[in-house]
Amino acid sequence: MKMILFITFISGIFMGMTTAPVNAWFLGWVALAPLWVLVIQQEKYFDKFLLGLVWGIGYHGVALFWITGIHPMTWLGVPWLASLAIAIFCWIFITLWGAILVAIWAYLFGVLTPTSSSEKIFSFARVLLGITLWCCLEKIWSLGSLWWTSLSLTQSYHNLVILHLSQLSGPITVTAAIITVNALFGEAFIQAKSQGNSEKFQSIKFWKKQNNSDKFNLFFKPSLFIINYSLLIIHYSFFLPITTFILFHIVGFSLYNIPLNPDSTTALKVGIIQGNIPNEIKFNSTGWYRAVEGYTT
DSSP, X not given: XXXXXXXXXXXXXXXXXXXTTTOOGGGGGTTTHXXXXXXXXXXXXXXXXXXXXXXXXXXXXXXXXXXXXXXXXXXXTOOHHHHHHHHHHHHHHHHHHHXXXXXXXXXXXXXXXXXXXXXXXXXXXXXXXXXXHHHHHHHHHTTSSOOOOOGGGGGTTXXXXXXXXXXXHSHHHHXXXXXXXXXXXXXXXXXXXHTTHHHHOOXXXXXXXXXXXXXEEXXXXXXXXXXXXXXXXXHHHTHHHHHHHHHHHHXXXXXXXXXXXXXXXXXXXXXXXXXXXXHHHHTXXXXXXXXXXXXXX
């Protein structure tokens, strides 16, 4: 179980690495798949809940680490140690707040798709259920003030094509697309594993020991090249998630090319995003000069 928790935690960290400063947005399309597979494989509901919690801590902990930047708050008159304690508390609290959402999803998903009958449930129905549960929980989460690390954030701001899916139904559309691809990758892995393909692979030998000597000679033997149909099965099982990934980007690209304002005579309303100015200089003359320079040049 420790190894399973470790794998889950690492996959959550990979999902967290999609955000700044790493911005590895492409990891968002596969980093949830291990959690999907492991939750389905676990028999105990508590283990499913624990896996979701660990994955959520990995993801939200990395994605929200920036909150520790509020330290030091000595410019507000807060002592250094107290400032550090406040920053750590805020980071832990909002990390657990997001992790609980993933844990609840994993538990409900496990309850509705029990291990004993998981093979009898069509993969399509399981994928649809997982997407629906996650989107419903995230919608409830968005009603609060700490809806900061939606899965849609993993594509911001580098994958502009996918972000334009938000034109359809808001950021929840991007979240649904990410879960769909991850779920399909997870189902493909489960299918490949159930067919025992990994045990059927044949290795190709290139070296042979002759005459009881310590020297190895390179040789070629055509009979060792075996075409294994299980390899083709694995390729086909992963064809659907790859195709779905491409399809989402095609749709996003088509939306990306639609002008936001077809009428050039109509003005656009825009907003200004606060610049990234360190807290310790934000309210003194240095911060003011930096803000003026950043907003006017």
